[in-house]
Amino acid sequence: NAGVMQNPRHLVRRRGQEARLRCSPMKGHSHVYWYRQLPEEGLKFMVYLQKENIIDESGMPKERFSAEFPKEGPSILRIQQVVRGDSAAYFCASSEGGNQPQHFGDGTRLSIL
């Protein structure tokens, strides 16, 4: 019974490079949420997607960040031209929808050199 799978667990990029973070939701879950966590901070919502649709991207910066959840394959969070301030833990959560709770993956720790 696989949970939410995220990869890579750790990602190191130099300033100006692109970062791609992947998330496969739990089986049967069609709702995916991305959150960012800075050290000593709570999780901040970034974007909410269902298959092929972005439902709410109000927490995602307009520049350099994008997300998708294609019909086949994992959800991708893409950060272009990374800067030092992008260093954080990025968590993906999924749910069945309705009133069901969200379950989190192990996260991707992004470090920018």
Place this chain on the structure above:
Amino acid sequence: QKEVEQNSGPLSVPEGAIASLNCTYSDRGSQSFFWYRQYSGKSPELIMSIYSNGDKEDGRFTAQLNKASQYVSLLIRDSQPSDSATYLCASRNSGNTPLVFGKGTRLSVIA
């Protein structure tokens, strides 16, 4: 601005005691509330969910919700050193909306 407030701690309790974690929220439209446990460097793990006023018990954990006071709490009975972690309180307006998290309370259970 929707906010969830928690005391950052650390909250220190002796082994076997009751740990009481508190949380307040600003958005009266919040309908669902969740407690997650997060060990250092790990992912948040769902501990409890609560949707209606009153108490909800699950093993050593009891969640309490008071919507009139906009207050949520988590009690951990018979605290164990393995309960030492950061506890995140989260609220949600309706079924599919994103979670709003507090910054978490660090709990330390002393053996």
